[in-house]
Ligand SMILES: Nc1ncnc2c1ncn2[C@@H]1O[C@H](COP(=O)(O)OP(=O)(O)O)[C@@H](O)[C@H]1O
């Protein structure tokens with residue numbers, strides 16, 4: 224058991240790894256923003272919208288939450304071309320991430336909406352506000368405040384889970400690691416470094432989200 | 444002409460008939476005190492007036508708007524019919540002033556500055572000028588309820604519905620809220636109050652309505668009705684609540 228660590232052998236590939244890291248970060252940020260938008264709209268549709276729309280949303284949520292992410296990704300990238308929808312690796316990765324986070328965040332946000340006291344909604348309606356105005360100005364703010372920690376955790380889960388997109392050759396951090404390892408065979412060093420990068424990214428995201436939460440929800 | 448006219452309204456929740464043909468005529472400036480046992484349908488009646496509940500038959504017309512049809516313009520109705528609840532229902536993420544400003548800015552599209560002027564005026568009226576920028580969690584129950592009243596007043600309603608607005612308050616906080624309501628009554632605001640405050644009903648009310656099993660069991664001038672209740676049910680009720 225004498226293995227000599229040789230991190231210097233990664234140096235020639237620093238730009239590949241950096242690109243992968245940036246890709247993972249952008250993928251996470253964009254799909255978080257879009258995924259939460261989808262989740263908010265879906266949760267609103269389920270709680271405030273017409274029954275038929277709520278049903279459609281329910282099917283979407285259950286479909287995504289009860290199938291593996293990698294299968295969803297493969298379906299979008301390898302399956303959809305059969306219907307004539309051919310997406311690039313990155314587009315497929317982004318789309319799969321948004322659809323996935325959208326479904327999970329729908330359930331989280333819905334729980335937050337349902338925790339808002341019914342009386343607040345009736346008070347808003349009694350002030351002549353429409354259902355949608357009540358949702359926007361009274362319900363969502365309270366709901367997000369309540370579920371912010373759960374949503375933050377989900378964002379980190381999704382960020383770490385994004386490693387799977389390397390399987391369709393989307394050029395994220397894990398893809399970069401695979402690439403480097405296949406060139407210099409320094410598997411130990413590469414995956415150790417990349418694991419540390421994910422760890423740092425997760426810790427950083429967590430504290431960023433916490434700080435952001437303090438700014439957004441400072442009042443009360 | 445009546446400001447609020449309720450004619451033979453019936454309302455069921457499933458098989459449970461809660462309003463069994465209620466009729467009431469309420470004129471501008473009336474202060475109607477509705478009393479009655481828990482479960483007699485008082486809240487349901489109030490909630491039918493501003494369209495929070497639908498009803499099966501009869502008719503309600505409030506400020507010229509027919510309530511309850513599929514085509515009822517609820518927004519227009521509720522701009523003229525305000526409601527204050529037992530549980531205050533202040534929006535916890537907004538300050539007192541912001542609570543008051545929300546509906547005028549969102550519904551009536553007035554500017555923030557104008558809404559703030561109105562908020563200052565109505566909060567002064569309920570004695571809370573100093574608390575404009577306080578959050579609900581920083582206010583006592585009595586103060587919160589007064590903000591809730593101010594919030595309704597900011598929409599300049601023609602009728603204010605109050606559903607047991609002092610029932611959730613500690614006894615020592617009841618009076619500060621009742622004083623505000625009394626002041627409104629003196630200024631000529633039309634009020635429909637569900638209340639357990641019998642003295643208040645007698646002293647401030649212009650009309651007393653005793654509800655029993657989903658019907659108006661007795662109604663009249665408060666002082667007269669309290670002095671000589673005609674039905675045994677009201678006699679018993681008045682005897683119990685003192
Ligand atoms: N949303 C509802 N669904 C089913 N039953 C209800 C609902 N609201 C009220 N009720 C019933 O209607 C009756 C009258 O209630 P309510 O109007 O609240 O009476 P009160 O305000 O006089 O205490 C009660 O029996 C109550 O259980």
Ligand SMILES: [Mg+2]
Nearest residue numbers: 485486487607
């Ligand atoms: Mg009640």
